[in-house]
Amino acid sequence: MNPLFSQFLLEGRELLQTISEKLLALEKEPESQELITELFRAVHTLKGTSGLFEIPEMTNVLHSSEDLMDAVRDGRLAYSQELADRLLDAMDFVSLLFDILETGEGPDPNQIELAKELSSSLRDLIPVTDLQSGETDSQGEARDIKLPALSDLPEDVRLRALSEAGTGGVNLIVYSPDEGCFFKGEDPFYQALNIPGLLWGRVVPRTTWPPLSDLDCYRCMIDFQALSKAPRGEVLEYFRYVPNEVAIMTLSPTAQSSTADRQDERPTYATKDTGFQRDKAYETIAVQAEVLNQPEDVAYLSGRLQSVAKALSNCLSALGQDPEGLNEALAQALQGQSSQPLRDWLSAYCEQRGIELKPAKTTAPEPVLAPPTSTDTTQAPADRRPETPTTKVLKVDQAKVDRLMNLIGELVVAKNALPYLASRAENQYGVRELSREIKAQYAVINRIADEMQDAIMQVRMMPVSLVFQRFQRLVRDLSRKLNKDVELIIEGEETEADKNIIEALADPLIHIIRNSLDHGLEDRQQRQEAGKSPTGRLMISARQESDHLVIEVSDDGKGIDPAVIKQKAYERGLLTEERIDKISDREALNLIFAPGFSTAEAVTDLSGRGVGMDVVRSTIDRLGGTVHIHSEVNRGTRIRLTLPLSMAVSNVMIIESDHQIFGVPMELVVETVRVPRRAIHSIKKRQTTVMRGRVVPLIALNTLLDIPAAPIANDEDELATLVVRIGNEPVGILVDNFRETVDVILKPMPGDLGRLSFYAGTALLGDGSVLMVLNLKELFRWQFNTKD
């Protein structure tokens, strides 16, 4: 089942639920305009979405409901109990359709007829003037279609119909297309010619023709009459998109329902009255056949056999047939105290006359004639519903899940208090035994808490396909607009990540894709000149790498030329003249993420307004992820987004500086080293050191935070250096000391403190103290923007 469809099933049921609730609420306050409007909106939405799929029955019924609601909303019709009943019936039917859709089965002819009935019963309530005003479109509108009298048909056709009816039933069809059908792209003649099992057909004018000069050739004025030997259900299905434009009559003595088609026995067509009698007679015979199939170990078997024989004899006489051999069979049956002789006689008799009664079975008897179906309107559709399949998906308010997640998060933090307690038990109170037991208990709680955390993460996990889905359309539309041929390849759609992350990804990805299409991929001609295949390739892939989600968007376009970037950055004042030559190509590429940078020659409506890539960078930063860009001129560009799978629990490292502790998100930390003071060199007033042959700038955390204190070295005169990666470049932060890493629930700073962007948030530690977690990226940005 495609994801769009399963989403529809889920949302549809939800809407249905809303509709039912609103309808019931409306019963209490029928005057509420608000409720009616909401109801209308819900029905309208459901109808709209149903139109995306091939379920005309649902769309038709909803369309009628919508029209009815519209009449109520406009005050043309007063709300009534009956109206609510019919609407609820209609919704039950829609719900039934959902059940059927969920099983993945095709349409059932019964549903098509039921839809038609419901539709017209809803429309019956709409004041007539509305329908005649011609304003409502005629889709689903109930119309009276008259079947021609059989005597109106040509003689040879009638005979043919009758003889065919004997072999399997014939349907007389009148197809009366809507007057405006030509404008909907329909060709009723084609439709009529292709009626399944078509035996005969003709086209007749609906009225007498006006003078040719007055003829409106685009208003359909013709009806089609046809005979088909296909079962009624098949014909109905064939016309399922225009159920109100056809009338079908099954020409056979008994059958009135689609399922009874094959049991039509009589090769003659009878008028209505005798047909009714005949129906009764055959029905009675069928009942007798059933009776004969009952278990025989009853005391009154003789009586039963006699009564069956009598009934059969009467029925056959009524039908004008001679029950020859019946009495002999009865005698045999009475003698042998068995139903078998009568059963044999009945089946032989039926066979001989071409009457198709089901052969007698000794197992549970099946009803020989089908029960009356859809014409019975007294029976609510709900009663017809098979056992409701229970949906396995539970829809839960996100707030509830979030609450659970917060609680689990707190549990994770609370359990961290146990090791403190253990060490206190040992060191402060000297009870070693207790300390060990606390530690053992801690291990258990730790394991459970971890699993709970994992479980709640799973609940919040969603596949990236939710976001990727819309890209096919985006790429298709944009490539058309830009007149470029683009092939979109999507990989790893099933990769999952936290809902918040997935949802926040949409915008950055759209920016990246637009950029690729607009600036990256060349048009057909340019590509051919560059010796590439004329169709550009855009690939979006997602995968999980340890506890990160990695999304790559790559194209095989013209790539990004660092020289061009440098030039543009200079023109836009993002780069000073002296730095142009100094910065590496890699650094130059990263300039495209700078605010206010745009390389497009002309501003298009797609991209090139100088916003976009900086939005990407900041969004990804906010999610705690990183952006990498790799580009080769003429080979293409690859942008890689690395994101945490989930945002709930963060792993932070605790550092100490000036007797305070701070947290640093672990994903930024590259390594921790102790750098001897003599290995620190000053270059242009900046402290640096060399690590593995690479110059790494150093800055004291105290400087970053404006704390007037120098970093404290250890006994060997080494400075604790936390190497972090800021914008792909390593930077050493001098601190006083390192502490452990902990899992914390990062909470945003409350109130006005939230505006302090230097802090990512706060977290509660196991010993009850508060840890301030630094937002190093912001700190550095501020540091270099203001002091450079």
Place this chain on the structure above:
Amino acid sequence: MAIQYKGLTAALIDIVAVEEAEGLLQWLLTNPDGAVDLSGCKHLHAAVLQVLMAGQPKVNAWPEDEGLAVWLKEAIKTR
């Protein structure tokens, strides 16, 4: 072109689409004695059929396709 108008004959060729109805109607109005040649016709849109039914022109030749011809012969009663 799905309808070729030659003098007093309109030849319906291949599949005659809905757009042709208007033209055929105009042609029948200006040429009330015009005749149609359906021999090359494989299908005609209901709108075109309707014009033929209303106009009842002379039919010089019926479609080769027997199935289609039966419907048309019934619908367009030749004068």
